[in-house]
Amino acid sequence: MKNSKILAISLMAILVVGSSCKKDDVDNTPPAIVLGEPANEDSLTIGEEVHFECDFSDDVELKSYKVDIHFNDGHTHNKSAETFGEEGHPWTLEQSWDFEAGLKNSHIHHHEIVVPDSVVGELGVLEPVLCGEYHFGVYCTDVAGNESHVYIDVIL
Template structure:
């Protein structure tokens, strides 16, 4: 009988300590997307070829940030003021890991706007600037604005 009581207490204790384990973070799974606050540039801001885009952003997550990607590509929709000369479309992509353990970080980048692409004058016009932010759990947030390379003709 004494062995039965001791065995029962051992089982109850094991179950109690197992259910109080914090290894699974109370069984919760991070499903919340991280947050992107783009301070600079502003939507439809114009940049001349040969100038720099000042990119300034704040990233945050409820648990832990993972990585980010900046991408710039043409937003051409067929309404471009192109001359008869051949021109090159600009594509920019940069991916970076965020220091482990951070829930908040600030980035400030200077991105050079080229004057030529593959030896051809850069296509002037509208471009999409996108930021992709992923947290450690794999949740992704995206933020896009449109910028103008060249003079903004407001149309």
Template sequence: MKKVFFTTVLAISAFVFLSCEKESIDAERPVIKLIAPEEEEGIKPGSDIHFDAVLTDNVALKSYKINIHGAFDGHSHSAATRAAGDVVAFEKTWLEADFIQLGDEPIAGKREARLHHHHMVIPAEIDGKPIREGHYHFTIYCTDEAGNESFIAREIEISSSAEEHTYH
């Protein structure tokens, strides 16, 4: 009797073990292809940034955000947000929710999302002080549904002598 019971339990255990699928864990980070702005692209204070990117993931995207901050001090950030004389460094983070409010589609659940807009404006001044011209970091971060994050950064130049862009 013990032999039959043991054989039955062993057979059921083997069946359950073999029929269960192994849960796959998504460890792949999303991929960001940043098309615009280009490296060292000039942006005039008071104008918008042409933003164009493709985000992809092997399972599903979740969200993205974009940050621009000064690159004046070797990236320690100690001077990036302080006023330099009578000018102010620009720093801002846009969340995906900000772009959705302006009409962009959410990326959550998609395996690929193409982002193209002109919603990010570099102000000419903040609190009556002109924007500090110079090198800034433009960084886009993307997170997938598993919590994996990627980012890509470009250096842009905020300058009153930058050429005006014509967008198509």
């Protein structure tokens, strides 16, 4: 009887210690993003590739990153967006990439993003891309689902 009580107490102690260790393994830290290119207020040329260079890091493991480019219609700034010319349709891009499994740090350098000459407008016909101020955002997600992002302004 005495041995079974000692065994039960020992098992409970092991369960308590074991479960408390698992709580320490929870990843609540979002990844870090250092965007090198393009830089804030850089001009991107319509019809050409975008030089994208960025460093990502996480304390456990990186999962994916996304680039989001859209027209600055004043939705997050105190000033109105400036357009350079009246003709055209705003361009948007949202593209994602996955990191190789197991990476904690990654330096990304590519020219996979191309600013198009034209986009399909509201009437379903091709229109030239609207020149002006755009937001260029980079998001990063780690394997635990933590996300961080940075935004800069670029000019087309």
